[in-house]
Amino acid sequence: MSSIVYEYGRNLYINLTNRCPCACSFCIRLRGSGAGSADDLWLRREPSASEVLRELDARSPDEYGELVFCGYGEPFCALDALLEICRVLKGRGGLRIRVDTNGLGDLINGKPVAPLLRGLVDKVSVSLNAPDARRYDELCAPQYGQAAFPAILKFALECKEHVPEVIFTVVDVILPDEIKACAAVAAAVGVPLRVRKRIV
Numbered sequence: 001m002s003s004i005v006y007e008y009g010r011n012l013y014i015n016l017t018n019r020c021p022c023a024c025s026f027c028i029r030l031r032g033s034g035a036g037s038a039d040d041l042w043l044r045r046e047p048s049a050s051e052v053l054r055e056l057d058a059r060s061p062d063e064y065g066e067l068v069f070c071g072y073g074e075p076f077c078a079l080d081a082l083l084e085i086c087r088v089l090k091g092r093g094g095l096r097i098r099v100d101t102n103g104l105g106d107l108i109n110g111k112p113v114a115p116l117l118r119g120l121v122d123k124v125s126v127s128l129n130a131p132d133a134r135r136y137d138e139l140c141a142p143q144y145g146q147a148a149f150p151a152i153l154k155f156a157l158e159c160k161e162h163v164p165e166v167i168f169t170v171v172d173v174i175l176p177d178e179i180k181a182c183a184a185v186a187a188a189v190g191v192p193l194r195v196r197k198r199i200v
């Protein structure tokens with residue numbers, strides 16, 4: 001049975017959608033069907049906000065370090081459900097919420113997403129993945145072509161205004177010189193960069 005909520009390390013994850021406008025060469029979805037405690041993250045259909053909340057309530061989310069929107073797709077493809085879940089959870093207080101995103105939410109939804117996260121999301125982790133638009137296009141094949149990369153930088157910059165913590169990540173599948181160039185890009189935006197190991 002496919003999972004909409006799963007555990008990974010100390011955190012609880014939400015698999016909201018399988019939609020994504022990218023086709024990254026290193027995507028975990030190319031090599032398996034699960035992650036963490038979930039064997040199958042391929043959804044038969046997208047869950048509603050209330051279905052996700054019911055699943056979360058069955059697992060005592062307050063006992064985990066963070067609640068993370070990250071699954072087999074881009075969370076901002078299901079923006080309305082994500083915001084609704086955050087509103088309900090933040091209304092109850094306490095829980096720390098993170099979104100792991102490809103940073104393309106503005107292009108996906110046709111509107112700025114960062115202001116909508118204010119008061120609802122504590123941390124946004126944006127996959128930078130590449131030092132420039134050409135390399136991003138090559139590695140991640142976004143449906144927006146080379147317009148994707150500047151949109152990611154703009155989104156991260158705007159998140160700084162609305163979300164307490166913003167980071168960029170890059171997966172260690174690119175060359176060391178490219179990682180250095182990514183660090184320079186991240187520094188120019190004023191966002192810390194974390195180098196992640198490829199999940200195999």
Ligand code: SF4
Nearest residue numbers: 020022023024027102
């Ligand atoms: S953005 Fe994430 S989910 Fe989408 S293809 Fe890339 S790694 Fe996979």
